[in-house]
Amino acid sequence: MKLKFDYNNMMDSAIGAHGVKPSEIDKAAKAHEAAFNEVIGNSGKGWQEWTETPMISKAEIAELNAFGKCVRDKASSFVVLGIGGSALGPICVFNALLHLHHNELPEKARKAPKIYVEDNIDPERMAALFDVIDVKTSYFNVITKSGETSETLSQFLILYNALKKQIGEKAAKEHIFVTTTIGKGSLYAVAQKEGFKIFGIPSGVGGRFSVLSNVGLVPFAVMGIDIESMLYGAKAMRAACEKPDVKANPALMTAFLQVQSMKAGKNISVVMPYADGLKTMADFYCQIWAESLGKAVDKSGKTVYYGQTPAKSLGVTDQHSQVQLYTEGPFDKVVTFIAVDSFGASVKIPSDETADIGDFLKGHTLNELINAERKATEFALTKAERSNYTIYMPEVTAETVGELLMYFMYETAFAGAYLNIDTFNQPGVEEGKKATFAMIGRKGYEEKLKEVNSVKKNDSYIIK
Numbered sequence: 365m366k367l368k369f370d371y372n373n374m375m376d377s378a379i380g381a382h383g384v385k386p387s388e389i390d391k392a393a394k395a396h397e398a399a400f401n402e403v404i405g406n407s408g409k410g411w412q413e414w415t416e417t418p419m420i421s422k423a424e425i426a427e428l429n430a431f432g433k434c435v436r437d438k439a440s441s442f443v444v445l446g447i448g449g450s451a452l453g454p455i456c457v458f459n460a461l462l463h464l465h466h467n468e469l470p471e472k473a474r475k476a477p478k479i480y481v482e483d484n485i486d487p488e489r490m491a492a493l494f495d496v497i498d499v500k501t502s503y504f505n506v507i508t509k510s511g512e513t514s515e516t517l518s519q520f521l522i523l524y525n526a527l528k529k530q531i532g533e534k535a536a537k538e539h540i541f542v543t544t545t546i547g548k549g550s551l552y553a554v555a556q557k558e559g560f561k562i563f564g565i566p567s568g569v570g571g572r573f574s575v576l577s578n579v580g581l582v583p584f585a586v587m588g589i590d591i592e593s594m595l596y597g598a599k600a601m602r603a604a605c606e607k608p609d610v611k612a613n614p615a616l617m618t619a620f621l622q623v624q625s626m627k628a629g630k631n632i633s634v635v636m637p638y639a640d641g642l643k644t645m646a647d648f649y650c651q652i653w654a655e656s657l658g659k660a661v662d663k664s665g666k667t668v669y670y671g672q673t674p675a676k677s678l679g680v681t682d683q684h685s686q687v688q689l690y691t692e693g694p695f696d697k698v699v700t701f702i703a704v705d706s707f708g709a710s711v712k713i714p715s716d717e718t719a720d721i722g723d724f725l726k727g728h729t730l731n732e733l734i735n736a737e738r739k740a741t742e743f744a745l746t747k748a749e750r751s752n753y754t755i756y757m758p759e760v761t762a763e764t765v766g767e768l769l770m771y772f773m774y775e776t777a778f779a780g781a782y783l784n785i786d787t788f789n790q791p792g793v794e795e796g797k798k799a800t801f802a803m804i805g806r807k808g809y810e811e812k813l814k815e816v817n818s819v820k821k822n823d824s825y826i827i828k
């Protein structure tokens with residue numbers, strides 16, 4: 365494992381009464397064992413098939429790479445249509461592993477087509493997409509685990525229609541490929557009928573745990589990302605998370621510390637990477653943490669209203685926006701820093717610059733400055749007795765990104781197990797999906813529509 369986890373600043377030795385005592389960790393031996401057995405004992409079973417996603421064969425990787433290269437060689441733009449767990453993996457890996465201004469690079473300097481992940485249905489955004497892509501030479505990966513999500517299906521309908529109009533029906537079919545559950549859902553049926561290429565999602569892999577299945581791997585192959593190294597990293601993290609000793613298992617330990625903190629009133633979990641490439645990793649974390657742990661009832665049916673609100677922050681940018689609150693506001697947060705030791709570029713602040721300003725900066729590098737600022741923020745937070753821990757990445761590569769993604773998935777699964785909740789369902793999201801179907805007039809949702817329409821608004825509470 366290349367990642368390193370430093371949880372010193374979660375402990376009472378660093379932050380006094382706001383920290384966790386070593387005896388709390390030791391006394392919870394039974395809870396660690398139960399959480400560990402719940403996750404590891406059920407590896408590969410039920411909704412825990414995600415643990416198996418990195419275990420694909422070399423032949424499968426080669427097939428994905430060949431497909432990816434084929435699309436990469438002919439596409440001017442590659443567009444992912446999906447939302448939630450069907451979009452955030454492709455977004456964060458694109459952001460982490462391709463050039464930070466990938467789409468703006470001249471074509472010759474780009475290693476892949478322009479990449480767009482359309483995870484919203486804002487009509488202006490769809491119109492804007494048509495302004496920047498050439499539909500005729502673009503390829504579209506429609507990703508939806510259920511095959512029923514309104515947002516993704518409507519995007520598909522719009523783009524398939526545009527393709528058919530511009531290049532004809534036969535050619536249009538070659539420009540669309542679908543990632544969905546085999547044998548289930550409307551999109552699978554349409555894909556079969558139309559003859560689109562279909563990539564399967566294993567039935568026991570839920571949306572937010574699907575990044576290392578075809579949901580992520582197909583787009584990564586098109587992006588030209590080293591899938592083999594990414595899965596190697598994921599497997600290394602899996603091995604670390606399969607260690608029963610909480611003190612040797614990073615995800616089990618940090619899940620425990622987060623759960624203890626939550627029970628002590630720290631209801632906000634901030635993730636703060638100090639690297640622009642990892643900015644959208646925070647979005648990935650926010651979804652998996654929020655949707656998995658925000659639950660009204662536990663597994664015994666008891667009302668618990670659990671959850672820790674995830675918040676994203678970017679170092680150093682948000683030092684000038686949110687850190688004041690983290691340092692002096694309520695003691696209701698845990699901050700997770702993600703530190704990068706070695707960046708993909710080194711930028712020197714010239715020592716021979718004649719401008720009579722910033723002498724203390726001259727001769728240093730931005731690399732030194734960003735890491736000094738991270739350590740300084742960690743120091744200030746710890747001095748103010750705020751819970752924080754740091755994940756160290758030696759560098760941002762396919763391998764370390766694979767480790768980080770796998771770590772987030774295990775950490776979430778262990779946290780859900782400590783809380784004794786169903787980590788893998790999302791009844792709150794499903795309710796909204798059904799209400800949308802009802803309001804848009806989908807057959808079979810007539811009763812839901814009556815329920816939605818029965819909600820009355822009091823005009824006197826509306827300010828005009």
Ligand code: PA5
Nearest residue numbers: 448449450508509510513571572
């Ligand atoms: O994690 C989840 O299950 C959800 O966030 C889904 O990924 C999201 O709702 C999209 O669902 P689908 O992939 O079925 O279109």
